[in-house]
Amino acid sequence: MMAVRVGGALFAFFVGIGRVAIGLLATIGRVTLFALNTIRRALTPPYYPGKLFEQIAHIGWFSLPVVCLTAIFTGAALAQQTFTAGSRFNASSTVPGIVVMGIVRELGPVLVGLMVAGRVASAMAAELGTMRVSEQLDAMTTLRTDPFRYLIGPRLFASIIALPVLVLIANCLGILGGYLIAVYKLGFNATSYLTISRNFLEADDIGMALVKAGVFGFFIALMGCYYGFRADGGAAGVGDATRTAVVSAFVLILLSNLLITVTAFG
Amino acid sequence: MSEPKIQLTDVAKTFGTRTILDGVNLSVEPGESMAIIGQSGSGKSVTLKCILGLVRPDRGSIRVDGEEVVGAHGRDMERIRAKFGLLFQGSALFDSLPVWRNVTFGLTRGRNREPARMRKIAEENLERVGLDSRILNLRPSELSGGMQKRVALARAIAPRPEIIFFDEPTTGLDPIRADVINDLIVSLVNDLGVTALTITHDMASARKIAHRVAMLYQGRIIWRGPRDRLYDSGNPYVDQFVLGRAEGPIT
Ligand SMILES: Nc1ncnc2c1ncn2[C@@H]1O[C@H](COP(=O)(O)OP(=O)(O)O)[C@@H](O)[C@H]1O
Numbered sequence A: 001m002m003a004v005r006v007g008g009a010l011f012a013f014f015v016g017i018g019r020v021a022i023g024l025l026a027t028i029g030r031v032t033l034f035a036l037n038t039i040r041r042a043l044t045p046p047y048y049p050g051k052l053f054e055q056i057a058h059i060g061w062f063s064l065p066v067v068c069l070t071a072i073f074t075g076a077a078l079a080q081q082t083f084t085a086g087s088r089f090n091a092s093s094t095v096p097g098i099v100v101m102g103i104v105r106e107l108g109p110v111l112v113g114l115m116v117a118g119r120v121a122s123a124m125a126a127e128l129g130t131m132r133v134s135e136q137l138d139a140m141t142t143l144r145t146d147p148f149r150y151l152i153g154p155r156l157f158a159s160i161i162a163l164p165v166l167v168l169i170a171n172c173l174g175i176l177g178g179y180l181i182a183v184y185k186l187g188f189n190a191t192s193y194l195t196i197s198r199n200f201l202e203a204d205d206i207g208m209a210l211v212k213a214g215v216f217g218f219f220i221a222l223m224g225c226y227y228g229f230r231a232d233g234g235a236a237g238v239g240d241a242t243r244t245a246v247v248s249a250f251v252l253i254l255l256s257n258l259l260i261t262v263t264a265f266g
Numbered sequence B: 001m002s003e004p005k006i007q008l009t010d011v012a013k014t015f016g017t018r019t020i021l022d023g024v025n026l027s028v029e030p031g032e033s034m035a036i037i038g039q040s041g042s043g044k045s046v047t048l049k050c051i052l053g054l055v056r057p058d059r060g061s062i063r064v065d066g067e068e069v070v071g072a073h074g075r076d077m078e079r080i081r082a083k084f085g086l087l088f089q090g091s092a093l094f095d096s097l098p099v100w101r102n103v104t105f106g107l108t109r110g111r112n113r114e115p116a117r118m119r120k121i122a123e124e125n126l127e128r129v130g131l132d133s134r135i136l137n138l139r140p141s142e143l144s145g146g147m148q149k150r151v152a153l154a155r156a157i158a159p160r161p162e163i164i165f166f167d168e169p170t171t172g173l174d175p176i177r178a179d180v181i182n183d184l185i186v187s188l189v190n191d192l193g194v195t196a197l198t199i200t201h202d203m204a205s206a207r208k209i210a211h212r213v214a215m216l217y218q219g220r221i222i223w224r225g226p227r228d229r230l231y232d233s234g235n236p237y238v239d240q241f242v243l244g245r246a247e248g249p250i251t
């Protein structure tokens, strides 16, 4: 009797796991199809270069303030922490070294990715979701304009273009933040700090940061557009789509960041 | 007899577990104006969306000028859609674009070409629905619901389609403005030879604009006939609906 009940519960447990796994696989399949569909259609005419520039401005320019702020303060805090932890050793080279590597390889891309995901994936999901539930996407289709080319393609490519630029800027400002703390608070020599920083700055690291940024940009726009595009159920549905888009973008950014880091240094 | 402009055969659509359309048969002749009546939620809008390929029916066939719509895609679907204009029940204006870009969207297809000419075209089409050019630069959210509906109507007719679907064109308008829209539909049909399919709850409007009326009930067309027979259809469902009685076979 007891054994049957335990067996039943165990069975239900595995059925539950199976269901979640299948749901996840199905979602991955649908998202992949959505992405391929977007890319295929966006690369065939008609093209909307105006929409692309508009989105680059939206994503890039208007994200600048928050990205700059985050980068400077994080770089500064990192320098202070490294100094505190590493002062017993060779502080004059560990501080600039760790600031440069930490910002360029990890913190710059990840922080920019998360900041922009919060701003942009949510805005895209809300905008496209509203267009879906108010039938604007259907209206566009009946007016023979493909939402994949007109709305989604430009968002996806603009995000892939804008993120690397933002990450470059963030990396510079992060290093600047570390420099300011090191020189004006921790008493480092300005010239030697810069020289050491430059020695630690490697083209490969910058390349990896840009690859990460492009991948994050892709995921941010993909999640925003995917969940917005399939929103249903009125205002509540748009709310759900927005939340899911941001959370999924966060998870994908963190996962892909780890994957790229491990692949590059593992 | 000529080929029907639009022919639906046994069209069915189920959302989840709810069967909305359950074998719709309907044909509309070229140059004809047909009205569809039926309760809210009976699937009238879904029927229009099936014809335009926005919703894919589970079974059945939909032909436009003899060409199958169900399963068509790419260029074929584009060519078929080019014949249509649709006024959405909820207007569905693009709220990020000003009125004049909304009205000409079917012509520019989203691109920013010939703005001067497009503004002129927008102005002409707005005039046909009784709106003046002062609203050209406004955003849809700055307009009243009735004005939005008329801007949406202008957007649907601007590309001069052969077939126009009107989903509740007079709902939310005052009786005078509603009659302007009725006249417009009549003139599109009589003067330009447009084929029209109108969903309406407004019996006065149905009698004015339609040659024939069809009633959708429980997923099927249960009655169709000339507009003059609307009030003596001999069908208890139609009687209850057109007279607006709470008592009757429809519950
Ligand atoms: N995309 C959809 N997904 C699920 N249900 C839908 C969808 N579109 C319409 N429905 C449902 O189909 C029914 C008929 O809708 P509709 O055709 O809009 O009715 P009406 O006759 O008032 O125009 C409604 O109950 C609606 O909720």
Ligand SMILES: [Mg+2]
Pocket: B041, B044, B045, B046, B089, B167
């Ligand atoms: Mg409807």
